[in-house]
Amino acid sequence: MNVPLLDLVAQYRGIKHVVLGAIMAVIERQGFIMGPEVAQLEAEVARLSGTRHAVGCASGTDALLLPLRALDLAPGDEVITTPFTFFATAGAIHNAGGTTVFADIDPGSFNISPHAIEAAITPRTRAMVVVHLFGQMAAMEDIVPLAERHGLALIEDAAQAIGARRQIAGNWRMAGELGTVGTLSFFPSKNLGGYGDGGMMVTGDDALAERLRRLRLHGGSRQYHHDEVGFNSRLDTLQAAVLLAKLPHLAEWSAARARNAARYTEAFTGHPTVCPPQVDSLNSHIYNQYTLRVPRRDELQARLKERGIGSSVYYPLALHLQPCFAHLGYQAGSMPVSEAATETVISLPIYPEMSRDQQDAVIEAVLQFYA
Numbered sequence: 410m411n412v413p414l415l416d417l418v419a420q421y422r423g424i425k426h427v428v429l430g431a432i433m434a435v436i437e438r439q440g441f442i443m444g445p446e447v448a449q450l451e452a453e454v455a456r457l458s459g460t461r462h463a464v465g466c467a468s469g470t471d472a473l474l475l476p477l478r479a480l481d482l483a484p485g486d487e488v489i490t491t492p493f494t495f496f497a498t499a500g501a502i503h504n505a506g507g508t509t510v511f512a513d514i515d516p517g518s519f520n521i522s523p524h525a526i527e528a529a530i531t532p533r534t535r536a537m538v539v540v541h542l543f544g545q546m547a548a549m550e551d552i553v554p555l556a557e558r559h560g561l562a563l564i565e566d567a568a569q570a571i572g573a574r575r576q577i578a579g580n581w582r583m584a585g586e587l588g589t590v591g592t593l594s595f596f597p598s599k600n601l602g603g604y605g606d607g608g609m610m611v612t613g614d615d616a617l618a619e620r621l622r623r624l625r626l627h628g629g630s631r632q633y634h635h636d637e638v639g640f641n642s643r644l645d646t647l648q649a650a651v652l653l654a655k656l657p658h659l660a661e662w663s664a665a666r667a668r669n670a671a672r673y674t675e676a677f678t679g680h681p682t683v684c685p686p687q688v689d690s691l692n693s694h695i696y697n698q699y700t701l702r703v704p705r706r707d708e709l710q711a712r713l714k715e716r717g718i719g720s721s722v723y724y725p726l727a728l729h730l731q732p733c734f735a736h737l738g739y740q741a742g743s744m745p746v747s748e749a750a751t752e753t754v755i756s757l758p759i760y761p762e763m764s765r766d767q768q769d770a771v772i773e774a775v776l777q778f779y780a
């Protein structure tokens with residue numbers, strides 16, 4: 410049975426008329442840049458994230474770059490992040506002029522370890538970028554006080570975690586709510602994906618929101634008047650229109666992903682070799698990815714492919730070992746937990762429209778491989 414890793418066509422079939430209507434409204438109006446849909450989406454996403462402000466931008470990568478740029482990093486200023494994430498997280502630190510310092514992950518959640526962050530802080534540390542990987546939040550109840558104690562900016566990379574929540578001191582707190590700024594990606598494969606690139610920054614800091622709004626428009630608060638040099642990093646009105654049309658479905662899509670995850674986890678729990686993802690009991694996970702830890706991972710992936718089942722390895726090489734970061738001086742063995750993860754992880758299809766039969770085929774293929 411064919412089971413793709415993700416089936417966006419199936420999603421499109423269910424929302425086609427609404428999305429096409431939203432797109433056509435923008436086209437009929439011929440208003441493509443900073444149209445009203447951008448501000449509407451910003452208001453909705455700020456509400457969802459529990460923040461006062463949301464500022465759209467061109468991608469999840471730029472959503473990281475702009476707040477890092479707003480830190481006005483001097484050469485040698487350090488920003489701590491995880492080596493087990495998509496490249497953009499560390500690439501943005503580099504492109505903002507910072508020196509990336511890696512801190513290893515927690516073996517259960519795959520998220521950055523607060524202890525490792527603390528051990529990596531030096532007098533040159535200015536900020537940390539914490540990634541809520543695969544859709545579950547990092548240990549913010551430990552990380553926020555750490556950032557406050559050391560006077561560090563805290564950027565939450567919530568590219569994979571829109572709508573994820575964590576219970577802190579008895580209250581549900583949203584991904585992006587507790588940091589200096591939270592960053593989102595609307596890359597098509599995300600739980601809320603556009604029809605192209607897009608991103609957003611959420612913050613409760615009025616002055617920072619103003620600065621980010623400037624930075625996305627070439628650093629000017631009035632047309633043709635530039636207080637600083639910024640970027641062309643607007644969220645397209647067409648993308649905002651698509652995302653507004655899709656947003657009412659986000660909660661139900663994430664719930665369907667969580668139901669699929671629960672079925673997988675039931676099937677794999679207790680298996681002698683297949684290790685389902687560990688969900689921190691404080692988290693409400695949105696399952697942008699469902700990631701197993703397995704032996705003979707590459708062989709399993711080849712077998713799944715033979716049977717028409719999609720899968721992916723997020724991520725096969727930790728960032729501290731990427732050739733472009735060789736100058737940072739890390740070696741194999743520097744980040745053992747992340748390195749072990751890169752050798753064993755495999756993400757299975759988890760998309761909301763996957764049928765029971767399709768999911769049964771994935772489960773059977775995995776179990777048969779290890780039988």
Ligand SMILES: Cc1ncc(COP(=O)(O)O)c(C=O)c1O
Nearest residue numbers: 468469470495497568594595596
């Ligand atoms: C953790 C993380 N950070 C940043 C990004 C960058 O987002 P974009 O692809 O929208 O630039 C992604 C996208 O895959 C991501 O997964």
